[in-house]
Amino acid sequence: MKNVGINGYGTIGKRVADAVSCQDDMQIVGVTKRTPDFEAYLAVEKGFPLYISAPEREGLFEEAGIKVTGTIDDLYSKIDVMVDCTPGGIGAKNKEVYDDMGVKGIFQGGEKHEQIGKSFNSFSNYKDNLGADFVRVVSCNTTGLCRTLKPIDDLCGIKKVRAVMVRRGADPGQIKSGPINAIVPNPPTVPSHHGPDVQTVMYDLDITTIALLVPTTLMHQHNLMVELETPPALDDVIDTLEATPRVLLVEAEKGLGSTAEIMEYARDLGRPRSDLNEIAVWKESLNIKDGELFYMQAIHQESDVVPENVDCIRAMLEMEDDPAKSIEKTNKNMGIN
Ligand code: NAD
Numbered sequence: 001m002k003n004v005g006i007n008g009y010g011t012i013g014k015r016v017a018d019a020v021s022c023q024d025d026m027q028i029v030g031v032t033k034r035t036p037d038f039e040a041y042l043a044v045e046k047g048f049p050l051y052i053s054a055p056e057r058e059g060l061f062e063e064a065g066i067k068v069t070g071t072i073d074d075l076y077s078k079i080d081v082m083v084d085c086t087p088g089g090i091g092a093k094n095k096e097v098y099d100d101m102g103v104k105g106i107f108q109g110g111e112k113h114e115q116i117g118k119s120f121n122s123f124s125n126y127k128d129n130l131g132a133d134f135v136r137v138v139s140c141n142t143t144g145l146c147r148t149l150k151p152i153d154d155l156c157g158i159k160k161v162r163a164v165m166v167r168r169g170a171d172p173g174q175i176k177s178g179p180i181n182a183i184v185p186n187p188p189t190v191p192s193h194h195g196p197d198v199q200t201v202m203y204d205l206d207i208t209t210i211a212l213l214v215p216t217t218l219m220h221q222h223n224l225m226v227e228l229e230t231p232p233a234l235d236d237v238i239d240t241l242e243a244t245p246r247v248l249l250v251e252a253e254k255g256l257g258s259t260a261e262i263m264e265y266a267r268d269l270g271r272p273r274s275d276l277n278e279i280a281v282w283k284e285s286l287n288i289k290d291g292e293l294f295y296m297q298a299i300h301q302e303s304d305v306v307p308e309n310v311d312c313i314r315a316m317l318e319m320e321d322d323p324a325k326s327i328e329k330t331n332k333n334m335g336i337n
Contacts, residue, residue: 109139
């Protein structure tokens with residue numbers, strides 16, 4: 001049984017904590033909070049030992065009546081790996097501390113690949129991260145792109161990808177981000193950083209991306225144009241995606257024609273937090289024309305990277321050499337497809 005700490009019990013951190021807790025080969029031995037907010041209360045209520053990541057703020061937790069087990073310095077000696085889920089940019093600074101403390105670290109997509117050194121996607125480069133000390137799980141958008149591009153590349157080879165990504169303006173719980181009434185080229189320069197980010201895990205893929213921000217909180221949406229090496233029959237692409245774990249083919253015809261309806265479906269599935277860890281691909285959008293595959297997909301940004309964090313722990317701690325076995329185990333224990 002491997003011991004895992006979570007630094008930053010927020011949107012991603014609390015989900016990774018739950019996903020680790022339902023595995024049988026790893027456990028959470030502590031989560032950290034900086035602020036004594038509702039998430040700190042809930043962490044304690046769920047039975048996670050709570051550590052303060054900013055020791056000088058201990059008084060705030062006492063005032064709020066939140067029982068803490070210690071400060072983050074007390075946690076390092078108890079863990080095999082720290083999953084850093086702090087806001088983008090902070091993880092790279094924390095990496096130096098983990099290094100000093102002799103602790104392995106997993107970071108999230110808000111960190112820069114160059115600062116962490118290695119990036120991870122379960123389907124694309126699991127084996128390249130076996131035994132690694134510091135690894136970044138690529139962002140929610142990059143994870144979404146890899147989940148569908150990798151099986152297509154394996155099926156028939158990809159010459160070139162162009163993707164237009166429509167990104168949610170904020171997560172549902174955020175009140176300070178936007179836009180609330182605009183479509184924002186983000187970045188306004190072409191290409192966006194997402195293509196190079198995919199290349200940190202699918203090293204040789206020729207991919208160019210453009211991204212926009214829109215006033216929605218539910219999901220990201222991607223539009224892909226993929227030039228194929230050896231175009232197969234469309235049914236072969238459909239069969240491949242249907243057989244790919246963590247990918248779900250959805251049909252507008254069955255009432256799933258928008259991100260709103262897909263998230264309503266996720267609520268009906270009764271999963272924790274109504275998460276949809278799988279990438280939803282619109283079946284009707286799949287089309288091959290002149291050797292180019294077109295499709296549209298939706299990404300639940302708060303949850304698609306969560307099973308990847310579990311697999312990343314297994315790879316870094318060399319608990320499982322075979323990515324397919326880790327993916328299957330993670331999915332089974334989380335109750336996802
Ligand atoms: P969040 O703001 O929801 O949670 C961050 C947590 O870290 C909070 O508990 C906060 O209290 C804590 N924190 C803040 N400053 C800290 C500090 N200096 N030291 C320690 N803890 C601190 O953020 P999030 O959305 O969970 O994002 C975390 C990482 O995951 C980022 O790199 C982000 O880019 C990435 N990510 C986010 C999403 C998403 O949709 N939210 C998706 C994929 C990846």
